[in-house]
Amino acid sequence: xxxxxxxxAIKVSKYFGEVHALxxxxxxxxxxxxxxxxxxxxxxxxxxxxxxxxLTEPTAGKLEVLGVDVINNPxxxxxxxxxxxxxxxxxxxxxxxxxxxxxxxxYHLSAKEAKIRTKKLLEELSLADAAKRQVRTYSGGMRRRxxxxxxxxxxxxxxxxxxxxxxxxxxxxxxxxxxxxDLVNEGTSILLTTxxxxxxxxxxxxxxxxxxxxxxxxxxxxxxxxxxxxDVIKFSLKNKNDIEKVMAVLKPLSSGKIIYEEKDNLVNxxxxxxxxxxxxxxxxxxxxxxxxxxxFELHEPTLDDVFLNLTGIKASExxxxxxxxxxxxx
Amino acid sequence: MANYILNQITDTAAITKRNLLRYVRLPQxxxxxxxxxxxxxxxxxxxxxxxxxxxxxxxxxxxxxxxLPGIMVQVTMFGGLQTGIxxxxxxxxxxxxxxxSLPMSRSAVxxxxxxxxxxxxxxxxxxxxxxxxxxxxxxxxxxLDALIMLAIILLFGYSLSWVSAFTGMxxxxxxxxxxxxxxxxxxxxxxxxxxxxxxxxxxxxQHFANNQPITYAVEAARHFAIGTPLNGALWKLILWxxxxxxxxxxxxxxxxxxxx
Numbered sequence: 083x084x085x086x087x088x089x090x091a092i093k094v095s096k097y098f099g100e101v102h103a104l105x106x107x108x109x110x111x112x113x114x115x116x117x118x119x120x121x122x123x124x125x126x127x128x129x130x131x132x133x134x135x136x137l138t139e140p141t142a143g144k145l146e147v148l149g150v151d152v153i154n155n156p157x158x159x160x161x162x163x164x165x166x167x168x169x170x171x172x173x174x175x176x177x178x179x180x181x182x183x184x185x186x187x188x189y190h191l192s193a194k195e196a197k198i199r200t201k202k203l204l205e206e207l208s209l210a211d212a213a214k215r216q217v218r219t220y221s222g223g224m225r226r227r228x229x230x231x232x233x234x235x236x237x238x239x240x241x242x243x244x245x246x247x248x249x250x251x252x253x254x255x256x257x258x259x260x261x262x263x264d265l266v267n268e269g270t271s272i273l274l275t276t277x278x279x280x281x282x283x284x285x286x287x288x289x290x291x292x293x294x295x296x297x298x299x300x301x302x303x304x305x306x307x308x309x310x311x312x313d314v315i316k317f318s319l320k321n322k323n324d325i326e327k328v329m330a331v332l333k334p335l336s337s338g339k340i341i342y343e344e345k346d347n348l349v350n351x352x353x354x355x356x357x358x359x360x361x362x363x364x365x366x367x368x369x370x371x372x373x374x375x376x377x378f379e380l381h382e383p384t385l386d387d388v389f390l391n392l393t394g395i396k397a398s399e400x401x402x403x404x405x406x407x408x409x410x411x412x
Numbered sequence: 413m414a415n416y417i418l419n420q421i422t423d424t425a426a427i428t429k430r431n432l433l434r435y436v437r438l439p440q441x442x443x444x445x446x447x448x449x450x451x452x453x454x455x456x457x458x459x460x461x462x463x464x465x466x467x468x469x470x471x472x473x474x475x476x477x478x479x480l481p482g483i484m485v486q487v488t489m490f491g492g493l494q495t496g497i498x499x500x501x502x503x504x505x506x507x508x509x510x511x512x513s514l515p516m517s518r519s520a521v522x523x524x525x526x527x528x529x530x531x532x533x534x535x536x537x538x539x540x541x542x543x544x545x546x547x548x549x550x551x552x553x554x555x556l557d558a559l560i561m562l563a564i565i566l567l568f569g570y571s572l573s574w575v576s577a578f579t580g581m582x583x584x585x586x587x588x589x590x591x592x593x594x595x596x597x598x599x600x601x602x603x604x605x606x607x608x609x610x611x612x613x614x615x616x617x618q619h620f621a622n623n624q625p626i627t628y629a630v631e632a633a634r635h636f637a638i639g640t641p642l643n644g645a646l647w648k649l650i651l652w653x654x655x656x657x658x659x660x661x662x663x664x665x666x667x668x669x670x671x672x
Binding site: 136137160161163167168169171172173188216233 | 427510
């Protein structure tokens with residue numbers, strides 16, 4: 083078990099009827115690391131987490147957690163993992179203490195052990211003061227912490243965190259980040275899904291980008307960013323016909339492919355790191371070539387850029403299209 | 413093996429406790445569970461009692477003696493049907509997702525819910541017997557038979573909990589689960605011996621009413637409460653209960669396993 087990857091997916095697909103939620107995804111993560119799974123809403127992140135945590139079976143492919151086959155030995159896998167989902171999976175009408183105690187009993191700790199474990203976890207997550215209060219009186223951040231606590235009861239070797247910070251305010255988010263870092267320092271392996279590049283950047287040792295059920299890129303944060311070309315200067319043209327000239331003039335300054343979004347009349351010029359220094363050069367060049375621009379902006383890479391670069395579609399647009407389709411069906 | 417059974421028991425107990433705690437924390441659930449049978453008993457007794465008080469439905473001179481066993485079966489059935497609604501509600505929250513990722517028994521989530529709903533049924537039955545006595549009801553066959561009667565009703569309601577667990581698991585949301593249950597339950601309850609003697613119904617309906625489990629449950633309960641003839645209702649009811657459990661326990665657990 084010691085040399086095995088924390089988790090591994092080999093050509094995993096999941097179809098819901100006609101919908102291909104996941105197509106032939108292969109990935110694997112070393113133990114003791116945070117693996118970030120980055121993608122917009124509906125990309126297939128939760129589907130993958132659900133399969134790795136034994137909730138659903140794949141249509142095709144093979145999944146392993148610490149070398150244990152997920153499909154053939156789900157119960158053994160359940161002893162190795164912890165899962166904290168997008169929605170706090172706790173009972174509103176139970177107290178924080180009762181929630182954790184119940185999970186501890188379900189891990190078959192004796193009543194005494196369960197009591198000790200509950201007390202310790204609540205203290206570690208600074209929920210000791212709220213232990214005897216019903217969860218419905220908790221704040222959003224407290225709920226997430228309690229939910230995380232429930233996933234830690236069984237001392238999981240591999241922890242699946244499905245969008246753990248979605249909907250949290252920045253302060254609560256960074257509190258949760260600290261907890262996650264502590265867990266990794268103690269040796270836990272983590273799979274973290276997120277819609278935020280910033281979060282993957284902050285936490286993950288290795289990032290996989292997923293869209294429409296397909297893995298479209300993976301690597302370290304630095305690798306992905308260099309693939310993106312780092313910072314991007316964005317501007318619009320007063321005269322759209324200037325684009326040929328722009329491409330020629332700015333080519334020597336760009337660190338990657340210059341993309342022109344014709345519909346929005348927006349030039350995306352990747353300039354690598356230290357974009358602010360390049361900004362001056364770019365303005366001078368354009369001025370020298372008598373190209374007039376409308377708006378000018380220095381842009382640090384976001385999830386949108388990852389997607390624009392990899393798929394030519396903005397992540398936010400993907401999410402919006404999905405949303406509007408859903409709404410329309412109703 | 414011994415360990416396996418022990419774990420099953422621990423898991424079921426933990427889930428039962430959780431569901432019971434919810435009832436304690438949401439006293440309105442218990443309140444309405446208690447008010448509903450009181451309303452039913454009052455309405456049926458005084459609305460139908462006058463018309464039926466002099467017919468075959470007046471045992472020992474009072475309709476309430478005939479009515480109470482019937483209405484207790486009906487109300488515990490409704491109580492059993494809460495199981496599916498509760499499970500469907502849990503399914504829409506994240507809690508079941510967590511429970512499914514734990515190395516715990518697959519049947520415990522369902523069994524724990526059915527047990528908790530049976531506990532609630534015991535409270536409701538106690539209230540009904542108490543209120544029934546105020547309205548003039550009396551056990552005519554002694555304490556042992558009275559306990560058998562309560563056990564019969566409780567077990568029948570328990571078996572229906574599993575039917576309800578199955579529909580709850582199959583339903584996409586709690587509202588559907590509720591509707592699905594009531595579509596089946598109303599014809600079954602009213603076309604039975606619960607409120608009026610079957611002999612007053614048209615022939616075609618009598619065939620149905622005489623051969624369905626609710627009538628068996630009501631007749632068995634009535635026999636042990638007030639001494640009406642049993643007509644083989646007890647063993648037929650027991651067969652039904654065993655049959656329902658044999659079909660719906662595995663079916664529900666299978667659906668629970670498969671449902672994401």
